[in-house]
Amino acid sequence: MKAVCWNGKKDVRVENVPDPKLLNPTDAIVKITTTCICGSDLHLYDGYVPTMQPGDILGHEFMGEVVETGKEVKKLKVGDRIVVPFTICCGNCFYCKNQLWSLCSNSNPNAWMLEKAYGYTSAGLFGYSHMFGGYAGGQAEYARVPFADVGPMKIPDGLPDEKAVFLTDIFPTGYMAADNCNIKEGDIVAVWGCGPVGQFAIRSAYLLGAHQVIAIDHVPERLRMAEEGKAITINMDDEMIFEKLRELTGGRGPDAVIDCVGLEAQGHTLDAWYDQVKAATYMATDRAHAIRQAINCCRPGGTVSIPGVYGGFLDKFPLGAAFGKGLTFRMGQTHVKKYLDDLLGKIQEGKIDPSFVITHRARIDDARKMYETFAARAAGCIKVILQPNENGSVMHA
Amino acid sequence: MVSATVYGQPTADQKSTSSSDQPSQARSSTREPYINVPSNERWVSGLSGAALVLAGLKMRSIPGAVLILAGGAMTRRAWTGHCNVYGALGINRAQGEGAAPEDYSSKGIHVSQAITIDKSPEELYRYWRDFQNLPRFMFYLDDVQILDDKRSHWKAKAPAGMSVEWDAEIINDQPNETIAWRSLYPASVDSAGSVRFVAGPPGRGTEVRVTFDYIPPAGKAGWVIAKLFGKDPEMEVREDLRRFKQIMETGEIPTAQGQPHGRRGVIGSIMASN
Numbered sequence: 001m002k003a004v005c006w007n008g009k010k011d012v013r014v015e016n017v018p019d020p021k022l023l024n025p026t027d028a029i030v031k032i033t034t035t036c037i038c039g040s041d042l043h044l045y046d047g048y049v050p051t052m053q054p055g056d057i058l059g060h061e062f063m064g065e066v067v068e069t070g071k072e073v074k075k076l077k078v079g080d081r082i083v084v085p086f087t088i089c090c091g092n093c094f095y096c097k098n099q100l101w102s103l104c105s106n107s108n109p110n111a112w113m114l115e116k117a118y119g120y121t122s123a124g125l126f127g128y129s130h131m132f133g134g135y136a137g138g139q140a141e142y143a144r145v146p147f148a149d150v151g152p153m154k155i156p157d158g159l160p161d162e163k164a165v166f167l168t169d170i171f172p173t174g175y176m177a178a179d180n181c182n183i184k185e186g187d188i189v190a191v192w193g194c195g196p197v198g199q200f201a202i203r204s205a206y207l208l209g210a211h212q213v214i215a216i217d218h219v220p221e222r223l224r225m226a227e228e229g230k231a232i233t234i235n236m237d238d239e240m241i242f243e244k245l246r247e248l249t250g251g252r253g254p255d256a257v258i259d260c261v262g263l264e265a266q267g268h269t270l271d272a273w274y275d276q277v278k279a280a281t282y283m284a285t286d287r288a289h290a291i292r293q294a295i296n297c298c299r300p301g302g303t304v305s306i307p308g309v310y311g312g313f314l315d316k317f318p319l320g321a322a323f324g325k326g327l328t329f330r331m332g333q334t335h336v337k338k339y340l341d342d343l344l345g346k347i348q349e350g351k352i353d354p355s356f357v358i359t360h361r362a363r364i365d366d367a368r369k370m371y372e373t374f375a376a377r378a379a380g381c382i383k384v385i386l387q388p389n390e391n392g393s394v395m396h397a
Numbered sequence: 398m399v400s401a402t403v404y405g406q407p408t409a410d411q412k413s414t415s416s417s418d419q420p421s422q423a424r425s426s427t428r429e430p431y432i433n434v435p436s437n438e439r440w441v442s443g444l445s446g447a448a449l450v451l452a453g454l455k456m457r458s459i460p461g462a463v464l465i466l467a468g469g470a471m472t473r474r475a476w477t478g479h480c481n482v483y484g485a486l487g488i489n490r491a492q493g494e495g496a497a498p499e500d501y502s503s504k505g506i507h508v509s510q511a512i513t514i515d516k517s518p519e520e521l522y523r524y525w526r527d528f529q530n531l532p533r534f535m536f537y538l539d540d541v542q543i544l545d546d547k548r549s550h551w552k553a554k555a556p557a558g559m560s561v562e563w564d565a566e567i568i569n570d571q572p573n574e575t576i577a578w579r580s581l582y583p584a585s586v587d588s589a590g591s592v593r594f595v596a597g598p599p600g601r602g603t604e605v606r607v608t609f610d611y612i613p614p615a616g617k618a619g620w621v622i623a624k625l626f627g628k629d630p631e632m633e634v635r636e637d638l639r640r641f642k643q644i645m646e647t648g649e650i651p652t653a654q655g656q657p658h659g660r661r662g663v664i665g666s667i668m669a670s671n
Contacts, residue, residue, distance in 0.1 A: 001657075003657065003659065005658070005659030005660075007659070007660075007662070013659065015659040015660065017657040017658060017659050018657040019657065020656060020657055021655060023652055023654070023655050023656070024649045024650075024651070024652065025648070025649055026647070026648070026649060053658075053661060054659070054660070054661050054662050055658040055659035055660050055661040055662075056658060056659070057656075057657065057658060057659065072648065072649075088651075090643075090646065090647045090651075091647075092515065092646040092647050093515055093642075093646050093647075094513075094515050094601070094602065097515070105642075106642065106643045106646055106647050106651060107651050108651070109650075109651045109652050109653050109654075110653075111639060112632070112635070112636065124651065124653075133651070133653055134653040134656075135653050135656070136653070136656040136657055136658060140657075144656060146651060147647070
């Protein structure tokens with residue numbers, strides 16, 4: 001089958017690889033109808049995530065049709081159309097039973113690697129380095145899905161792929177980011193980064209009752225899409241973010257801030273350049289500009305929600321400001337399964353159509369070019385979906 | 398964090414206690430040459446030593462003198478029953494019985510690890526008590542056969558594709574609480590282990606606490622070598638327990654072995670390390 005393989009920094013290739021096989025009794029094999037390139041794939045593309053090996057198959061946002069099931073798979077049947085959450089969960093450990101699906105303590109075969117880095121392990125992820133399990137990803141024609149009865153959700157016929165596929169990651173991720181803000185009546189929420197997760201965070205904050213959402217970025221297309229989502233936008237190239245946020249909130253500051261940027265933050269202040277130099281010379285792993293600014297801008301007693309991915313160590317982290325203002329921090333990989341039923345319902349009720357975020361549709365053979373385009377934020381690129389199978393069943397709304 | 402402990406030479410305290418209380422049993426700490434060569438080996442050593450001395454005397458040359466010295470050393474080894482090389486490696490081939498408790502503390506490796514599993518003590522005990530299940534999560538084991546109610550036969554993987562086998566007996570068995578076992582003489586790896594199943598706080602499953610002691614084939618040197626080659630006993634036991642948890646909670650051991658991947662290039666590997 002064709003698969004998008006990581007071959008090194010800024011080097012992905014579409015290669016012919018063997019088809020996946022059932023390896024465990026609870027596995028299923030899925031023929032992929034739609035798969036996506038995620039903003040967090042760019043962290044792999046840019047070489048920020050350790051324990052990647054050349055040849056690793058990328059991709060963790062995919063859906064398709066079940067074509068084979070292991071002997072312990074009871075709920076799924078061949079022919080079912082499913083979305084596959086990017087966090088793999090066993091459904092039986094303490095964390096899964098407590099809805100902390102992305103912290104599953106059984107699904108990572110390389111748990112010892114994460115334990116060395118973080119003290120304890122968390123869930124295995126599709127196509128996201130060996131320390132997160134070394135699972136082959138879903139930018140391919142087929143994928144093997146472990147614990148197939150637990151994570152995946154069946155999608156009713158008639159709901160097109162383009163509306164359903166973002167349930168695998170970015171919609172629940174944006175939604176959990178807003179959910180973590182504990183939004184109350186009258187709250188103003190500021191969102192750093194208007195990539196796909198930022199876009200869903202904006203809309204989710206409104207779904208959860210925010211009074212106003214303010215969105216910060218510097219890519220014109222992204223700001224425009226944020227405005228379509230009813231956010232007030234701040235272009236960081238033109239305006240002073242702290243002052244503008246004060247002004248927009250009557251001097252109070254936002255009640256909650258969401259960092260949808262993560263470890264590759266860019267900025268125009270001294271600390272942002274300092275981060276870039278340190279990261280470029282391998283003296284630091286993560287660039288902390290966005291989260292520093294978000295902490296600084298948040299009102300006292302407010303909430304800092306972090307869906308953006310961080311991997312290692314942060315320099316010049318303003319813990320003093322966070323402590324002084326008594327902030328609450330909520331973060332982590334998305335507990336996708338916790339939100340699936342609810343969000344599918346919202347799509348079916350027409351409260352949101354997630355396909356608004358798609359800017360590029362391509363065949364899997366064009367993956368290399370699409371990574372380049374997405375990484376450069378060129379051609380108005382916000383979200384790329386790929387169609388891996390010639391006769392895939394992508395339906396259009 | 399590190400709970401694998403190598404017990405080194407006895408400390409001054411331990412030495413004085415052991416020599417005053419039981420001087421005759423202080424085997425490894427005494428300075429006198431002690432017997433560590435079995436009698437058949439002493440015979441071979443003595444006869445070949447004598448032959449070397451005779452051959453050396455006949456040669457009347459420098460190589461001859463070397464033979465005389467070597468032969469002399471072998472004769473001495475036979476006469477005293479003490480081999481300096483075995484002594485340095487911590488090997489005692491003259492022992493006639495299984496390891497005594499004090500051998501575990503003077504020469505053994507001790508590992509203790511704990512993991513919490515979301516199952517009842519009863520379920521966990523039942524699975525572990527059937528020793529035939531152990532190779533499913535203890536990957537260094539090939540096979541365990543049950544001989545009778547207490548005794549079992551264990552087969553482990555050894556370096557270079559060889560295997561090591563021994564019998565073990567259960568020395569403590571308290572249903573749903575504790576199982577303890579030890580190897581029986583003659584075992585190539587003297588070992589003893591125990592597992593306890595203790596109910597955790599409400600809603601927290603069962604704490605499984607394991608201790609494992611063994612005397613490696615070539616004393617502490619064996620452990621150092623094992624470490625060098627990545628066979629870290631603490632890590633092994635930790636991974637064993639993780640697999641036990643995975644089997645008990647999910648019925649399988651998650652894996653990514655056997656999945657497809659693209660070409661793994663040498664140059665790519667170097668790039669990947671950046």
